[in-house]
Amino acid sequence: MNLDFQALDLSRTGDLLVALAPELVLTLAALLVLLVVAWRHRTPEDLRLAGWLTLAGLGAAGFAAWFLWWQAARAAGIPAMIAVDDFRFVADWLFLGTTALTVLVSFDYLEREELWVPEYFALLLFASLGMMLMAGAQDLMVLFLGLELMSIALYVLAGSSRRSAAGAEAALKYFLLGAFASGFLLYGIALVYGATATTNLTLIGVQIATLGLQHSAMLLIGLGLLLVGFGFKVAAVPFHMWAPDVYDGSPTPIAGYMATAVKAAAFAALFRVLGEAFAAVPAWHAIVWWLAVATMVVGNLIALAQRTLKRMLAYSSIAHAGYLLVAVATGTGAGAAAFLFYLVAYTLMTLAAFALLAAKGTNGERDVRIDDLAGLAQRRPWLALALAVCMLSLLGFPVTAGFIGKWYILVAATSSGQVLLAAVLVLASVISAGYYLPVIMAMYMQPEPSADAHAGMRLGRLGSAVVAAAVAGLLFLGVRPNRLLDIARVSGASVRAAPAVSSDVPPAPLREPTGR
């Protein structure tokens, strides 16, 4: 079998297996973990075994993705179900890394909360598999199935704490609204298929260009419904109502996972759909523009009113979805690079913040108020420092990755003429100081209410390592962002380049039911 990595022919089985290697490895790992926990699920050691197996599977899948990236694998021939480009590999790395960090944080958390659910790790693997399929989907069908795979695993993970009524509420709410959002998405896909006779993203782009469908009512309604579905998944205002309640009721590591990896996956899929299929349709720019403005303003204003840390972080993640939408709305190469960079930075800082929150209390951390952090700097200086760095990075303070990311989004927005959008972003960031800074002020400037106020705080060795790595990454990217930015630029461009509307694109083959 001779393989040409630069021109994989996805209609051949061998090449298809190579192109899907990361997903296949992860599938095998998930099945293996399921098998192991079927026999060993009684003691905490069994839980740890499942966790380490999960980490090994994530590592193997990451290696496969890296190998394809290193070989600069590309697909040749007619557009297939799965994209083979840098954007997919970089997104895969982001998802796998986030999942691995979540697994590491979960070890201690599961033991402390006595959540003996060994399938927890298998479901995490299924969720990240769904994310990888979403980011790599070249076809709306694969995208939808990936989204469902991710969502179904997460509905269960949100309710994995079976003793908690809030957990059950979170799971049910997430399930109902998620099903609702899937309905919108599916209806949108059906209408887009009706207008273009294909579900392949590249071919949709070609059909729109060749048939002149930019103003076709059916296509535009379909696009609108797709945006509603994605709006639900990324928790953009006005489709954000579920997010705070679901994050609040879920186990804290899962809440962090939902705020980072899930959002990143939905954004990656949205980015690819808009960039590859609808690049020639101007209508979405205005819609995303309004979504971005509403999300930034409303998310930040409601976050100001929150008293508990978990809900504050939930609204903060809504606000950050607005910043990412700004990068999507620009629709330029610079916007793509800024989008990917900010996605990485946002993932690091939010994940670390949730990991620190998970260390703070018990009972799902639902009642940790911002005032409860008073005097943390005297008692636990390193934890306070880490949380302070996360807050500053979320705020967009210089020398953190959050600042660089926001800066590039601003540059992308202004250079594409979206000055108003950039101004709203700056104003929204100023508002966000009103809820990020009180956390730091409470930790450093208020006295400890009582000597044992922070006695129960415990962040195990693995959790500390995760937080330390994330904080170090934030500071490093804040000082030396060049390498990541280069990767972001190249892989962001790999999505843009696909829907070439030039004449050398083969005419769209219709899905005519010709058997063989």
Next chain:
Amino acid sequence: MAGTLVLFWAFAGLALASALGCITRRSPVASALWLVVTLFALAALFVLLDAQFIAVLQLLVYAGAIMVLFLFVIMLLNLGHPGPMDVKGPVGVGTAFLLGGVLLFQLWILRQAAPPASIQLPPGSVARLQQEQGLVGAVARPLFDTYLIPFEITSLLLLAALVGAVVLAKRRL
């Protein structure tokens, strides 16, 4: 031709009437049984469209398996007694009419936006395909070549759902 048309209108009317029955009955069991009638009428419409395989699937999967599940759930939850209406007051009715109006408007739009002739299947191609490959083959073959990847993902999706259901439902290991 005329016979087909008569059958179409008969089954279409039956489908609409039983769907109305499904949403207006107060007893959940009666609603579920009306739904069975709707599904049968739809299966008949599929036969009229030369889609016999889908018609059989409709009967087996929907009218068979899924309806049995519905009835099980109704019995297990003991929902046999008529409860209060869900849609209350003028606001609820108004919303219902508004949403119905939006749907009608969409239908009207979609009628206007007929797909261009260039992306429609040539007439008779489906019938020719059924002649060549049989009813089942024409559906089954693409599942294993063109749509192989989505098909396999679906199996994983079902596995994840199964595991999830067990995780949520079991009390002790």
